[in-house]
Structures are given as structure tokens and as C-alpha cells.
Amino acid sequence: MKWAARALCAAVTGAVLAASGCSLEGARGNYGTGPDAIITVNGGEPQNGLVPTNTNENMGGRVVDSLFTGLYSYTADGTPMLANAESVDTTDNQHYTVHLVRDWTFTDGTPVRAENYVRAWNFGAATVNGQLQQSFFSPIEGYDGVAAEGSALTEMSGLKVVDDYTFTVRLTSPNIDFKLGLGFTPFKPLPDVFFTEGAAKFGEHPVGNGPYMLKGPDAWLHNVKLDVVRNPNYKGPDKPKNGGLSFIFYSSFDTAYTDLESGNLDVLDTVPVSALGTYQKVLGSRALTKPTAQNMQLGIPYYLPHFSGEEGRLRRAAISMAINRPEIIKAIFRGARGAAQDFTARSLPGWDPNIPGNDVLKFDPVKAKQLWAQANAIAPWSGSFEVAYNSDGDHQTWIDAVSNQVKNTLGIDAHGAPQPTFKQVRDAITKRTIRTAFRSGWQGDYPSMIEFLQPQFVTGAGSNDPVYSSPAFDAKLIEAERALDPNQSYALVNRAQAILMHDLPVIPLWDYTAAGGVGPGVKAQLTWNGLADFTQITKGDVAESTKG
Numbered sequence: 001m002k003w004a005a006r007a008l009c010a011a012v013t014g015a016v017l018a019a020s021g022c023s024l025e026g027a028r029g030n031y032g033t034g035p036d037a038i039i040t041v042n043g044g045e046p047q048n049g050l051v052p053t054n055t056n057e058n059m060g061g062r063v064v065d066s067l068f069t070g071l072y073s074y075t076a077d078g079t080p081m082l083a084n085a086e087s088v089d090t091t092d093n094q095h096y097t098v099h100l101v102r103d104w105t106f107t108d109g110t111p112v113r114a115e116n117y118v119r120a121w122n123f124g125a126a127t128v129n130g131q132l133q134q135s136f137f138s139p140i141e142g143y144d145g146v147a148a149e150g151s152a153l154t155e156m157s158g159l160k161v162v163d164d165y166t167f168t169v170r171l172t173s174p175n176i177d178f179k180l181g182l183g184f185t186p187f188k189p190l191p192d193v194f195f196t197e198g199a200a201k202f203g204e205h206p207v208g209n210g211p212y213m214l215k216g217p218d219a220w221l222h223n224v225k226l227d228v229v230r231n232p233n234y235k236g237p238d239k240p241k242n243g244g245l246s247f248i249f250y251s252s253f254d255t256a257y258t259d260l261e262s263g264n265l266d267v268l269d270t271v272p273v274s275a276l277g278t279y280q281k282v283l284g285s286r287a288l289t290k291p292t293a294q295n296m297q298l299g300i301p302y303y304l305p306h307f308s309g310e311e312g313r314l315r316r317a318a319i320s321m322a323i324n325r326p327e328i329i330k331a332i333f334r335g336a337r338g339a340a341q342d343f344t345a346r347s348l349p350g351w352d353p354n355i356p357g358n359d360v361l362k363f364d365p366v367k368a369k370q371l372w373a374q375a376n377a378i379a380p381w382s383g384s385f386e387v388a389y390n391s392d393g394d395h396q397t398w399i400d401a402v403s404n405q406v407k408n409t410l411g412i413d414a415h416g417a418p419q420p421t422f423k424q425v426r427d428a429i430t431k432r433t434i435r436t437a438f439r440s441g442w443q444g445d446y447p448s449m450i451e452f453l454q455p456q457f458v459t460g461a462g463s464n465d466p467v468y469s470s471p472a473f474d475a476k477l478i479e480a481e482r483a484l485d486p487n488q489s490y491a492l493v494n495r496a497q498a499i500l501m502h503d504l505p506v507i508p509l510w511d512y513t514a515a516g517g518v519g520p521g522v523k524a525q526l527t528w529n530g531l532a533d534f535t536q537i538t539k540g541d542v543a544e545s546t547k548g
Contacts, residue, residue, distance in 0.1 A: 001061050001185070001445050001463075031266075033521065036243035037539040038229070041267045041532060042256050043247030044392070045223050047426045049203015052188040053124030053131040056455070056463055057426055058443055061185055063247060066228055066534060067208035069236050071098060071117075072183030076536075078293075078447035078528035080183055083236045084112060084209065086165075088182065093174040093484065100165040104235050106191040107213040114167035118159045120190035122146070126154045129199075132430070133186035135454070135461040139175045139481070175481045176489050177450045184445045211240050211535050224249055240535040253394040257517075266522045266539060267532045271515040272394050276334040279515060288516040289336075292530035293345040293444035295452075296337075298387060298402070298507040299429070299465045300437045311378040316504040317360050318371035319385070322409035324363040325510060328401050336515050340508030342497050344452040347511075347528065350490030351449065357501030361508060365409045372410050384413035386436040390422040395439055402509075429465050440465060440506065444529040449493045450480060457505055468505035 031038040046060030071085035125137035141158030158170040212228035229244035253272030259265035325339035399416040407414040428434040480492035
């Protein structure tokens with residue numbers, strides 16, 4: 001899922017709060033302690049309304065996943081566990097029968113039935129609805145018909161309702177990852193009210209079936225915060241151990257970290273760059289650290305001048321080899337990153353540091369200059385190399401470092417191009433109106449290398465921001481999906497990555513060791529993909545927890 005490097009997407013300032021007539025109620029005392037405590041966590045303004053099939057970025061995703069539960073949920077280590085499904089049966093990874101848990105309801109009291117899944121998935125797949133997560137339904141038989149440009153078809157032939165609590169799924173071919181991904185955001189069910197009032201209205205006041213529900217009609221104060229409370233009727237395995245969550249939208253990580261230190265924020269999942277060298281000493285046992293499935297990369301759209309065809313390939317390779325990743329990681333991130341060796345993350349099953357062609361990710365200024373000169377022989381360079389990023393994230397320091405390295409190595413003008421918010425950057429990228437390179441990242445949605453690659457690089461996929469297309473890559477990834485043995489699939493995935501190494505649709509930079517922290521009296525852990533394990537956060541009596 002596209003993420004903001006935990007970008008926090010709007011200022012929570014006195015002026016904003018005064019104008020909105022809202023108060024954050026100050027500190028922990030007003031949010032309580034014990035099993036009904038409301039936990040304050042960092043978040044950001046979602047890019048779009050809270051509709052599962054149209055949410056492909058982290059800030060919206062963390063909220064949607066708290067409000068909706070799919071057939072599976074995931075443990076802190078990424079293991080899927082049955083949730084809204086009683087069973088998901090298959091003998092061949094192509095034909096599935098899903099039996100739902102009975103008596104599970106949405107928060108408006110209506111039952112969660114097979115039809116709520118089938119209608120939701122068909123809605124997400126149909127081109128007429130323009131959903132950002134459309135491509136995740138591509139393995140299902142009939143997807144090509146509903147996803148074709150200009151198609152009026154709205155139902156995939158591979159989905160059939162058997163009875164109120166049973167439906168079947170038929171894929172076009174075996175898919176080793178399909179079952180693993182059934183807890184991911186776009187595969188959540190939608191209630192009947194979604195189809196009567198429409199996506200725009202529903203997205204502002206969603207009705208889910210998850211561990212939490214919106215606190216009330218004014219729960220989402222745009223650009224300030226969003227409050228959810230425990231769903232008392234939730235039947236899933238991950239029942240909340242707290243009373244709810246308040247996602248606070250900060251203007252910077254530094255402000256959030258200050259609040260964490262002072263006890264006015266309960267959980268922060270990303271420590272700012274400025275504190276990476278000291279946070280473990282300052283926070284002590286309140287510090288959180290964990291290798292996670294997240295990465296950072298530079299995207300350069302193929303439609304930009306000088307970045308299409310062979311000229312573009314040479315320029316991407318030159319820029320990649322002009323970047324000294326280890327130097328930036330040591331100087332800025334204090335070792336809390338790992339220099340990229342592929343397009344995924346080293347914590348994932350099947351990760352291989354020896355992808356053919358990954359020398360292009362190593363600092364080599366001599367080779368970089370040679371490649372740039374070869375590109376200039378095709379068409380002389382003009383203009384400057386700019387990298388768009390969101391100012392409300394913690395990106396300026398490393399963007400400046402990358403830009404300076406490119407400038408000094410290639411002898412061109414290179415600099416950052418800040419935009420106020422993550423939402424603004426994502427909107428420009430999604431609408432194909434951005435006219436610069438941009439910083440981007442991917443956070444795993446379930447522990448799979450395929451999930452890092454398919455939505456970002458398959459032709460026409462919903463998160464294919466550079467507008468990349470390679471029939472050879474698409475075909476190799478399909479082979480990996482159809483493999484029945486995980487090790488065979490891993491090998492095929494990495495052969496597909498060798499194609500990406502040649503083409504460089506994005507420039508991988510690094511993957512992550514997450515650094516976070518909790519407030520006094522708070523117990524929490526980071527999950528396999530860097531998010532806090534929200535339902536399991538507890539906040540005891542502060543006086544008791546700090547004794548001794």
C-alpha cells in the first residue's frame with residue numbers, strides 16, 4: 001500500500017482547533033486508562049473517502065482496516081487467521097468455497113452475508129466505478145470483462161452466491177497468493193447502505209463490520225483528527241483491548257515526538273529523523289524497534305520529457321548509481337534503514353539479495369556519468385531534476401541529500417520540490433498531473449513479495465504510478481502466481497525482478513527497521529509492516545505503571 005513514510009498530513013495547531021471549534025482534550029487524563037481507554041495514535045488525512053476498494057494509501061488504510069474486517073485478519077507477525085470467514089476451502093488454489101461466520105453484523109445492525117462480499121468485490125473490479133484497488137481482483141474469472149475500458153459489465157463470472165453465508169470464487173488460473181491476501185483492504189465487505197447512498201456519501205460516514213466504528217457523525221474532523229470507538233458487537237479474533245483510537249494529524253514528526261515524550265501521545269509508529277540517534281536512550285523501555293516490510297523509492301513517470309524509451313532507462317540507471325545509499329543511511333537514518341537490493345523488503349519470505357542486475361543500485365559515480373552521457377547522445381538533457389515530496393512528512397533532509405548527490409555526480413541542477421501535504425502529492429500522482437520525479441514508498445499489506453510488485457508494476461495496476469508496462473514482467477509474475485510450491489514461486493518472483501532491474505520503473509532506495517515509541521503506561525508493539533498493533537494497545541494507570 002502506498003504510504004507516507006508515516007507522513008502526517010495536516011497541522012494540529014491552535015489556530016486550526018480554534019477555527020474548527022474542536023479541542024483535542026489536551027492529554028491522557030481525558031482519554032482515560034484501563035480497558036476503556038481511548039488511545040491517541042499518529043495518523044494523517046486520508047486521500048479519499050473511507051471506501052475499502054478505493055483506499056490504496058496508508059493514512060486511509062489504517063482507518064479503513066480498523067472499521068472493516070474481511071475473511072481473515074493478520075497477527076502482528078503477518079500470519080493470517082480466520083475472521084469473518086468460518087472457512088476458506090480450496091484444493092487447487094483456483095477454486096474456493098467461502099463459508100462465513102453467522103450472526104456477524106455491520107454496525108448499522110444489518111447482517112454480513114455472502115452477497116455483501118460479492119457485491120463489494122464486483123464494485124471494486126468494475127471499471128465504471130473507477131476504484132484505485134481494482135487490479136487486486138484481476139485473478140478472478142470475468143475480471144477482464146468488467147475491467148475493460150468502456151465496459152458496462154459489472155459482475156465477474158467467477159463469483160457466485162450459494163446461500164446467505166456461502167459464496168464461491170473461481171480464478172482464471174491457480175494463484176499462490178490469493179488466499180493469503182483475503183484479509184487485505186479491498187477484499188472487505190460492504191453493507192447494503194453503501195449501494196443505496198453511494199460511495200461519496202458513504203465514504204464520509206462508513207458503516208463497517210470491524211473492531212472499531214466511527215465515534216459519531218462528527219468523528220472525522222478533516223485535517224485535524226479522526227476518532228473511532230470499540231465495536232461492542234465485534235466477533236473477530238482481534239477484539240480490542242482498549243476503548244477506541246484517536247488518529248491525530250500532526251504537522252511534523254518532531255511535534256508528534258515531543259507529545260510522545262511528554263505523555264500527550266500514546267503511540268508513535270515513526271520516530272523523526274532528528275531523534276533517531278537518541279530516541280532509544282530517551283525513551284528507554286518505551287522505545288519500539290522492528291525490521292519491517294516497508295521500502296522507499298523514487299518514482300519518475302514515463303511520460304516526463306527525457307524519461308521514456310532507452311533514453312529514460314539510461315537516465316534512471318544513471319540517477320540510481322549517483323546515489324550513495326549507505327552514506328545517507330549512516331549519516332541521516334543512523335543505520336535504521338537497509339540499502340535496497342531489490343524492489344521489496346528483506347524481511348519478506350523468499351527475499352534474495354542477489355537479483356541479477358542489482359549492481360544498478362550501488363553507488364558508482366563513474367558509471368553513472370557514462371550512462372548519463374549515453375542518454376545525452378540520444379537527446380541532450382535540459383531543465384532540472386526535481387523530486388516532489390510532502391512537507392508534512394519527514395523527508396526534506398534525505399531528499400536534499402539525494403538531490404545533492406545527483407547534482408554533484410551528474411553535474412545537473414537537482415533539488416527537492418516540496419508540496420504541503422501527502423494528499424496533495426498523491427492526488428497529483430494519481431491524476432497523472434505531476435511533472436517531476438517524486439518520493440514514494442510501499443508498505444506490505446500481507447507478507448508477500450508478489451504484493452509489493454503486482455500493484456505497482458503490472459501494466460495498468462492501480463498503484464502503477466510511473467505508468468510502466470512490460471509484457472515480459474507481467475508474464476513472469478503470472479508464472480510466479482501460478483506456481484504451487486512457495487520456493488518455486490520465490491524464484492520466479494526474483495526472475496521477474498531481474499526485468500525490473502533492467503527497466504528501473506522506480507529507483508529503490510532502502511527498506512526499513514521501524515523506530516517508534518509509546519507514552520508512559522502504554523503497552524504496544526509494531527507489526528510486521530510497521531503499523532502499531534492497534535487492537536492490542538493498552539494504557540494502564542500511569543501512576544502505577546511508572547512506580548519504581
